[in-house]
Amino acid sequence: MTGPINELEQRIIDSMPAIERWFRLEWMEHTPPFYSSVDIRNSGFKLAPVDTNLFPGNWNNLTDQMLPLAVQATMAAIEKICPEARNLLIIPENHNRNPSYLMNLAQLQRIFKMAGLNARLGSISPDIKKPTELKLPNGETVLLEPVIRTKRRIGLKYFDPCTILLNNDLSAGAPGILEELYEQYLLPPLHAGWSVRRKSRHFQSYEEVAKRFGKLLGIDHWLINPLFAKVEQLDFNEGTGLDNLATQVDALLTKVRRKYKEYGIKEKPFAIVKADNGTYGMGVMTVRDAKELDDLTKKARNKMGIIKDGLSVQDFIIQEGVQTSERMNDAVAEPVVYTLDRYVVGGFYRMHPERGIDENLNAPGSSYVPLAFAHSTHMPQPGMHPGASAPNRFYMYGVIARLAMLAASYELEATNPDAEVYD
Amino acid sequence: MTGPINELEQRIIDSMPAIERWFRLEWMEHTPPFYSSVDIRNSGFKLAPVDTNLFPGNWNNLTDQMLPLAVQATMAAIEKICPEARNLLIIPENHNRNPSYLMNLAQLQRIFKMAGLNARLGSISPDIKKPTELKLPNGETVLLEPVIRTKRRIGLKYFDPCTILLNNDLSAGAPGILEELYEQYLLPPLHAGWSVRRKSRHFQSYEEVAKRFGKLLGIDHWLINPLFAKVEQLDFNEGTGLDNLATQVDALLTKVRRKYKEYGIKEKPFAIVKADNGTYGMGVMTVRDAKELDDLTKKARNKMGIIKDGLSVQDFIIQEGVQTSERMNDAVAEPVVYTLDRYVVGGFYRMHPERGIDENLNAPGSSYVPLAFAHSTHMPQPGMHPGASAPNRFYMYGVIARLAMLAASYELEATNPDAEVYD
Known part of the structure; x- marks a missing residue:
C-alpha cells in the first residue's frame, strides 16, 4: 500500500501510548457497547468505518x-x-x-x-x-x-x-x-435495535469522535471520517423526494471533489445511498453522478425501498464512498474488526470476487470468504517502514474500529429514552 | 497421564462456569497481585503450586x-x-x-x-x-x-x-x-519483597484458599494442597535446631504416608526443605528420610544457610514434595504459569535434563529450556476424555495458578503494614 494512509499509520504507531491513554480516559466517561463489529474500508488515501454493527454475527469466522x-x-x-x-x-x-x-x-x-x-x-x-x-x-x-x-x-x-x-x-x-x-x-x-437506531445518528457521533481524535494526532479528520448527509421522506417507488436526493448527492460529491483536489487524489469520487436503518446490505446503492438518479429502473427503485423483514424505508443516508484498495487472492476485500467490551478481539477480511472497489461487499445472495487476520491487532511493530508491516496496519484498523465503537457509545447515550436529562 | 489428577481435571472442566464465577466473586473482595508466575508440579496423583513469584521474570519466554x-x-x-x-x-x-x-x-x-x-x-x-x-x-x-x-x-x-x-x-x-x-x-x-515475605505465610493462605475451593468442587483439598510446616531459628552451620527440623520432617512425612495409603499411592514420599524467604532455588534440599539430616556434609550445610545476595537464613519451610511426572523431550519438566491482573496470560515448561522427578528444577547454574504451552489456558474442550486433552490440562493449570495468586492476595492483605485494623 502507498499513499496518505501510510503517513496516518506512522502517526498512529508513533502515538500509540497517547492513543491508548486517550481511549482509557474516554472509557472513564462512556460505556463501551457490549460487543460490536466494524466494517472498515481503506482506499490508500482514506480509512473509514462504513458500518458499526451492535449485534455482530460471524463470530465463527474468528x-x-x-x-x-x-x-x-x-x-x-x-x-x-x-x-x-x-x-x-x-x-x-x-x-x-x-x-x-x-x-x-x-x-x-x-x-x-x-x-x-x-x-x-x-x-x-x-x-x-x-x-x-x-x-x-x-x-x-x-x-x-x-x-x-x-x-x-x-x-x-x-x-x-x-x-x-x-x-x-x-x-x-x-x-x-x-x-x-x-x-x-x-x-x-x-x-x-435497527427499528430505533439511525446510521446518520451514528455518523454524527463518529464525526465528533473523529474530530477529537484528529486533534489529538494533529491530522485532518477527513482522512478517517466519511462525509455524509441525511435525506428524509424519500419514496423510491413513488419517486417522491428524488430531486432532493439528487441535490444532496451532488452537494456531497462536490465537497468530496474539493477534498480530493486538496490531497491531489486522481480518483473519481462516489457516494453510497443507503437506508438510514438498513442492515444486511439491503437498500444500498452506489452513485457516481447525481444524474444516475434520474433514470433508475423500476427494479432498482423497488430494491431500495425495502430492507430486511420486508420493511419499507423512507429515511436514507448519503455517505462519501470509500473505495477499498485491499486485495486478498485477487478479490476485493474489506477488513471487519470485532470488539468485546473496550477491547479489539479479532477480525477478518470480507471478500467478494464479483464486486468492484466502490461497491458494497456485504451483499445478500453472495458468499464472502472470511480470512482471519494473520497477525493480531495488539502487536504493532514500531520502527517498521510505514505500509510494510501487517501488524501495524491491523493495529491501525483496531484503532479505527474503536473510534467507531466509541461513537456508538456516544450515540446510545444520546438516544437513550431512559436517560435522565439535567437541562 | 493417568491417576487421580484425571478425575480432578474432569471435575474442573465440568465445573468451569462455577469456578469462573467463584473467582469473580473472590476478586470482588480481594485485589489480585499486579503480576505473578506460579511454578506447578503435577505428580499424576497430586497437583500443586510450589512457588508463587510476585516479581516474575522470563516474560521473554512467552x-x-x-x-x-x-x-x-x-x-x-x-x-x-x-x-x-x-x-x-x-x-x-x-x-x-x-x-x-x-x-x-x-x-x-x-x-x-x-x-x-x-x-x-x-x-x-x-x-x-x-x-x-x-x-x-x-x-x-x-x-x-x-x-x-x-x-x-x-x-x-x-x-x-x-x-x-x-x-x-x-x-x-x-x-x-x-x-x-x-x-x-x-x-x-x-x-x-522477599525481605518481608515468607513462604510459610503464603502457603498458610494457600491452604485456606484450597480448602474453600475443595469444598466448591467437592474434592479433598489435599489433592491440590502440599502439606507444610515452619521451622524457625535453625542454623545449619552451627547445627542448632537440626533436631527439631528432623522431628518435623518426620512428622510431615508420616502425614504424607497416611494420605498415600488412603489413595493407594505406591510412591515414596519426600519433603523439600527450603529457606522461608528464599528465591532462585538457593537454599533448597530434598529429604526422603529425616535420618538424612543427621549426616549432612559441611558443604551441604553451608549451601542451605545462604541465599541470594549472601543473606543468611534462619527460618525454613518444610513442604510435602510433589514429584513431577511431566516430561518434555525426555527431560523432567514443570509448568510455569503467568498471570497479569486476574488473568492467566500464558506459560511454559521449565525443564532440567539432569534433575530427578523429586528435585527442584529451578536451580542455579543450570539452564532450563522454555517451551511455550502449545495451547492456550483459555480453551478447555469439554467432552474430551480426561487426560487426553492438552487444552484441558492447561486450563486446570491456569486454575491452580489462580488459586496461588488468590492466596498471594490474601497473604499481602494479611501482611500489609499499613492495613487498617478493625478489631
Whole structure:
C-alpha cells in the first residue's frame, strides 16, 4: 500500500501510548457497547468505518488463536456488569437457520462458557415452540429453546438468566416480550435495535469522535471520517423526494471533489445511498453522478425501498464512498474488526470476487470468504517502514474500529429514552 | 497421564462456569497481585503450586501468540489502577545482566508500550550512574537509567512516572529510595519483597484458599494442597535446631504416608526443605528420610544457610514434595504459569535434563529450556476424555495458578503494614 494512509499509520504507531491513554480516559466517561463489529474500508488515501454493527454475527469466522482474547475480554465485561451472574441467555435472530449463523451462535455460547457463564439460546421466534436441536456443518448441534416470559423476567424452562444478550438486531421493532425487563440486564439495550437506531445518528457521533481524535494526532479528520448527509421522506417507488436526493448527492460529491483536489487524489469520487436503518446490505446503492438518479429502473427503485423483514424505508443516508484498495487472492476485500467490551478481539477480511472497489461487499445472495487476520491487532511493530508491516496496519484498523465503537457509545447515550436529562 | 489428577481435571472442566464465577466473586473482595508466575508440579496423583513469584521474570519466554493476552490484561489492570497514567517506571534487579533477564525487561517494556504507557527502565543499583545501553542477543538494546529521588517521588531525568513496577524482589530489603512514595503507585507493594515475605505465610493462605475451593468442587483439598510446616531459628552451620527440623520432617512425612495409603499411592514420599524467604532455588534440599539430616556434609550445610545476595537464613519451610511426572523431550519438566491482573496470560515448561522427578528444577547454574504451552489456558474442550486433552490440562493449570495468586492476595492483605485494623 502507498499513499496518505501510510503517513496516518506512522502517526498512529508513533502515538500509540497517547492513543491508548486517550481511549482509557474516554472509557472513564462512556460505556463501551457490549460487543460490536466494524466494517472498515481503506482506499490508500482514506480509512473509514462504513458500518458499526451492535449485534455482530460471524463470530465463527474468528480463528482459534483469537478466541482467548475474546474470552478474556468477556471476563472483563462480566466482571463489570454482573460479577455474580451464573446464567446468560443469548437471543438469536428469529428466522435465520443459515448454517454459518448457527455456527456463530455456537461460537458465542462457547466464548461465554469459557468466560464462566452457563449460556443458552432462547428464541423469541413464534416458530420455536419447543426445544429444537439444529445440526451444524461440523457435526455438533445447537439447541434453540422457546423464551418464557414471566411478569418481570424472561428465561427458559428451569433457566433463569441474569443477563440477556441480543444477537437479534430487532429490525422489526422491539417485541413486547423484551420490554419492561427491569430485573435483568439486556445487552445491548433495546434502543440499539435497527427499528430505533439511525446510521446518520451514528455518523454524527463518529464525526465528533473523529474530530477529537484528529486533534489529538494533529491530522485532518477527513482522512478517517466519511462525509455524509441525511435525506428524509424519500419514496423510491413513488419517486417522491428524488430531486432532493439528487441535490444532496451532488452537494456531497462536490465537497468530496474539493477534498480530493486538496490531497491531489486522481480518483473519481462516489457516494453510497443507503437506508438510514438498513442492515444486511439491503437498500444500498452506489452513485457516481447525481444524474444516475434520474433514470433508475423500476427494479432498482423497488430494491431500495425495502430492507430486511420486508420493511419499507423512507429515511436514507448519503455517505462519501470509500473505495477499498485491499486485495486478498485477487478479490476485493474489506477488513471487519470485532470488539468485546473496550477491547479489539479479532477480525477478518470480507471478500467478494464479483464486486468492484466502490461497491458494497456485504451483499445478500453472495458468499464472502472470511480470512482471519494473520497477525493480531495488539502487536504493532514500531520502527517498521510505514505500509510494510501487517501488524501495524491491523493495529491501525483496531484503532479505527474503536473510534467507531466509541461513537456508538456516544450515540446510545444520546438516544437513550431512559436517560435522565439535567437541562 | 493417568491417576487421580484425571478425575480432578474432569471435575474442573465440568465445573468451569462455577469456578469462573467463584473467582469473580473472590476478586470482588480481594485485589489480585499486579503480576505473578506460579511454578506447578503435577505428580499424576497430586497437583500443586510450589512457588508463587510476585516479581516474575522470563516474560521473554512467552510466545508471540500469548502477548496479545498479556497486553489486554495489562490494559485492564491499568484501567483500574491508574487510567490517567502516561508513564510507567520498571525497576529491574540490581546486578542481573544475564542476557535472558535483559530480554525479559525488553519484553515487559514492550507489553506496557502496547498497553499504552511510556515504559522505561530505572535502576536503583549504585552501578548505574548514567544511562547505560545494554545489548540483547537479538541485536536490540535496553536502556537502564539511574533512578532519581525527589522529596516525594522517584523518576528518571525528564521522566515522571505515575506507577512504579518492581521487577526486583528486594531480597536485600527495601531500599530507602523506595520508601515513603505516597504520590506514586508502587506495584507490587514493598511488603511483597522477599525481605518481608515468607513462604510459610503464603502457603498458610494457600491452604485456606484450597480448602474453600475443595469444598466448591467437592474434592479433598489435599489433592491440590502440599502439606507444610515452619521451622524457625535453625542454623545449619552451627547445627542448632537440626533436631527439631528432623522431628518435623518426620512428622510431615508420616502425614504424607497416611494420605498415600488412603489413595493407594505406591510412591515414596519426600519433603523439600527450603529457606522461608528464599528465591532462585538457593537454599533448597530434598529429604526422603529425616535420618538424612543427621549426616549432612559441611558443604551441604553451608549451601542451605545462604541465599541470594549472601543473606543468611534462619527460618525454613518444610513442604510435602510433589514429584513431577511431566516430561518434555525426555527431560523432567514443570509448568510455569503467568498471570497479569486476574488473568492467566500464558506459560511454559521449565525443564532440567539432569534433575530427578523429586528435585527442584529451578536451580542455579543450570539452564532450563522454555517451551511455550502449545495451547492456550483459555480453551478447555469439554467432552474430551480426561487426560487426553492438552487444552484441558492447561486450563486446570491456569486454575491452580489462580488459586496461588488468590492466596498471594490474601497473604499481602494479611501482611500489609499499613492495613487498617478493625478489631
